[in-house]
Amino acid sequence: MEVPMYKLYAQPGWGSTLVEAQAAWYGLALTIEDVGNLFKSAEARTHLAKVNPLAQVPTLVLPDGRILTESVAITLHFADTAPADRSLVPMAPGAERDTVLRWLVFLVANIYPTFTIGDDTSRWLSDKGAQKELADAMNAYRQRLWTQVESAAGDGPWFLGARFSALDVFVTIMTRWTPRRAWFAASTPKLSAIAQRGDAVPELAAVWRRNFPG
Numbered sequence: 132m133e134v135p136m137y138k139l140y141a142q143p144g145w146g147s148t149l150v151e152a153q154a155a156w157y158g159l160a161l162t163i164e165d166v167g168n169l170f171k172s173a174e175a176r177t178h179l180a181k182v183n184p185l186a187q188v189p190t191l192v193l194p195d196g197r198i199l200t201e202s203v204a205i206t207l208h209f210a211d212t213a214p215a216d217r218s219l220v221p222m223a224p225g226a227e228r229d230t231v232l233r234w235l236v237f238l239v240a241n242i243y244p245t246f247t248i249g250d251d252t253s254r255w256l257s258d259k260g261a262q263k264e265l266a267d268a269m270n271a272y273r274q275r276l277w278t279q280v281e282s283a284a285g286d287g288p289w290f291l292g293a294r295f296s297a298l299d300v301f302v303t304i305m306t307r308w309t310p311r312r313a314w315f316a317a318s319t320p321k322l323s324a325i326a327q328r329g330d331a332v333p334e335l336a337a338v339w340r341r342n343f344p345g
Contacts, residue, residue, distance in 0.1 A: 135194035136160045140179055142167065146243070147188035148304050148342045149202045153209050153219060153297065155338050170251045203235050206297050219297040231296050234283060238301050242280075245273040246308065274310055274318070281319035288328055295332075303329025307343055 137154060141147030141163050154161045167175035169186055176186040183190040183200055191199045199205055210220035221228040248255065249269030252262040280302075284290050290298040306315045306326040315323040330339060 134160045136162060137194060138162045138164065138192040140164050140166050140182060140188055140190040140192075142169065142188050143342045144307070145188050146202060147190075148338065149301060150189040150191060150205050151342065152300050152304065152335050152338045153206060156219065156300070156332075156334050157209055157213055157217060159209070170254075201239070202301075203239050206235065210297070219295070219300065221291075221294070221296070227291050227294065227296075230283070230291060231298055234280060234290070234298055235301065237276075237280065238305065242273060242276050242305065245269045245276070249273070270309060274314070277310075277315070277319055277322065281322050284321040284325065287321065287324060290325060299325055299329050300335075302326055303335075304342075 137159055139147060139150055139154070139161055141151060142165055151161070151163065166179050166188065169175050169179065169188070179188070179190060180186040182192070182198060185200070187200065189200065189202055189205060191205050193199055193208075199208060207220060210218045210222065213219070215222060220231050246269075249266050252265045252269075256262045256265060285292040289295050290302065302322055303326045306312055306322060312323070312326065315326065329335070
């Protein structure tokens with residue numbers, strides 16, 4: 132029987148890592164095409180725009196050729212077909228599923244845009260002083276948002292408690308980004324502990340090596 136093959140347009144360490152890690156957890160057959168720095172390379176943006184007009188990662192080509200974007204949509208797509216004991220999203224209605232859905236959407240709807248806006252403020256503003264002011268504001272706002280996530284995390288070992296979920300994958304990856312791990316260790320100890328445990332999940336070791344070498 133032919134194994135269904137997914138294709139992921141990616142860039143190491145970027146948001147595509149959220150999808151790459153989940154595909155590894157589920158043992159999915161995945162080919163990866165790294166597209167390059169989409170902020171700096173017009174060629175990379177033009178190439179990816181042929182598949183995803185927004186020229187953003189993650190962009191996933193499903194085995195039947197359809198295109199799926201948006202990390203939460205892909206997370207739910209994977210979970211829908213996963214065995215119940217491996218699913219990173221609780222499928223039964225209830226508190227655990229509600230928690231995962233709420234905070235996954237919070238991460239991508241509130242925290243993720245602070246990177247879109249703040250990582251390269253020259254895309255939005257020409258004045259150097261205004262660029263720095265916007266970047267600083269986004270960094271401060273991001274930290275306030277993370278403290279809200281910290282307040283919702285359980286007492287461990289994972290966000291939901293005993294159950295490993297997509298939230299733990301997202302936290303492990305996104306704490307690698309600004310304000311980075313030292314800030315999380317000092318300011319959000321629960322999230323820091325989740326991230327350290329996530330680093331040690333055997334099924335994800337190769338993904339971490341590829342995306343966060345060293």
